[in-house]
Amino acid sequence: MATLQPVRGTHDLLPQDERRHRVVAEAARAISGRYGFEAMATPIFEFTEVFARSIGETSDIVSKEMYTFADRDGEQVTLRPENTAGVARAIVSNALTQSLPQRFFYYGPMFRYERPQKGRYRQFHQIGIELIGVDQPLADVEVIACGADILSELGLLERTRLDLNTIGDTESRAAYRATLIEYFSAYKDRLSADSLTRLERNPLRILDSKDEGDRQLVASAPLFGDSLTTEAKDFFASVKAGLDALGIAYHLEPRLVRGLDYYCHTTFEFVTQDLGTQGTVMAGGRYDGLIAEMGGPTISGIGWASGVERLALMIAEPPPPPRPLVLAPLGEAAELRCLALGRDLRRAGFTVEQSHSGNLKKRLARANKINALAALIMGDDELASGSIAVRLLDTGSQTIVPIAELAQRLPALLTDVKS
Ligand code: ATP
Numbered sequence: 001m002a003t004l005q006p007v008r009g010t011h012d013l014l015p016q017d018e019r020r021h022r023v024v025a026e027a028a029r030a031i032s033g034r035y036g037f038e039a040m041a042t043p044i045f046e047f048t049e050v051f052a053r054s055i056g057e058t059s060d061i062v063s064k065e066m067y068t069f070a071d072r073d074g075e076q077v078t079l080r081p082e083n084t085a086g087v088a089r090a091i092v093s094n095a096l097t098q099s100l101p102q103r104f105f106y107y108g109p110m111f112r113y114e115r116p117q118k119g120r121y122r123q124f125h126q127i128g129i130e131l132i133g134v135d136q137p138l139a140d141v142e143v144i145a146c147g148a149d150i151l152s153e154l155g156l157l158e159r160t161r162l163d164l165n166t167i168g169d170t171e172s173r174a175a176y177r178a179t180l181i182e183y184f185s186a187y188k189d190r191l192s193a194d195s196l197t198r199l200e201r202n203p204l205r206i207l208d209s210k211d212e213g214d215r216q217l218v219a220s221a222p223l224f225g226d227s228l229t230t231e232a233k234d235f236f237a238s239v240k241a242g243l244d245a246l247g248i249a250y251h252l253e254p255r256l257v258r259g260l261d262y263y264c265h266t267t268f269e270f271v272t273q274d275l276g277t278q279g280t281v282m283a284g285g286r287y288d289g290l291i292a293e294m295g296g297p298t299i300s301g302i303g304w305a306s307g308v309e310r311l312a313l314m315i316a317e318p319p320p321p322p323r324p325l326v327l328a329p330l331g332e333a334a335e336l337r338c339l340a341l342g343r344d345l346r347r348a349g350f351t352v353e354q355s356h357s358g359n360l361k362k363r364l365a366r367a368n369k370i371n372a373l374a375a376l377i378m379g380d381d382e383l384a385s386g387s388i389a390v391r392l393l394d395t396g397s398q399t400i401v402p403i404a405e406l407a408q409r410l411p412a413l414l415t416d417v418k419s
């Protein structure tokens, strides 16, 4: 039945998947925390305006990928396709513009109506950081370094390359825009329909096109470098000097533009060869125009977002959760006694699953199946004498222990088996 399938492009995260996501998110939270970024969360849906105005009407995201609907009051709302716009909205809504700079980390689901393939889904997750209210180029370096440290913590830095570019300041972009319009206008008959619309409205975006024909034209398009102002060149020189000082290797990629309208100066991506065509694992840049674009004051920002599914595909298998103890009571009285005993053991820090049915053989088989460390068996005799049998499942050896001493003696009894 179709309704018993998840919606196309969405996935259940079963425990082994969730575990991979958690490793990624927790490494990112811990490392970004050391840079002073603190976790915050915005709602997963916002007024459509929040995204439409900031990301830009001609972007793939706004023109094709947003999950937008009218709610029951007729409000146009959208499931967030990314989180920078939401964070910027929150900074204004909460009057945080009075206390800058601000450093935020986020982790959560994003939604884009895309053609699903490996590493590209309709519901996916991003981690990201935003540093708001710092104009200096070394802030860009710090934000990139934080991303590199997270990849390194996950064992992935060596498998990625940092692509770096600048798209200059407003003046540089205006000059480059004119150059691009002139160049692409000569090929109007060869441009894709999407790029024809972009030509007048946002020609920079043609550089980000995935259309094969567009890409051929883009390959010989004029480079940004020639349109950069002295200020923009100096800014970029400082970013490169900062990365050099930290020994962070980068590859200059003159055609790297971010697909979103609000970016300026530094743009960067960490890319890998290991995921086929979905090779970008982390992407970011400076967005000094964003908050003003949304109707707030002019405040600079820099950040990146990273696809958790893509990182989760690449990391080493995370360790499984601790092997549990299985409580195996036989008979009603023992069941009740074990219910309380299990709770005491958990409070003492043990992982305990109570088995609820079957004879001893069945219960032991089930305990083996879940890879338990030991079965704690309580029959009528043990109940009467206030004791319990601790049976190590790896060796089959069994010890009778007074219940009152159980929590205290368990660690020694378990030392010989691998947790
Ligand atoms: P692409 O060019 O691959 O479509 P994008 O420019 O749309 O990427 P961003 O908006 O910069 O991507 O998102 C940042 C990161 O989030 C990407 O580099 C990627 O790792 C991840 N990401 C983006 N879209 C998806 C998706 N649909 N499914 C899974 N991960 C995604």
Ligand code: MG
Pocket: 060
């Ligand atoms: Mg995309």
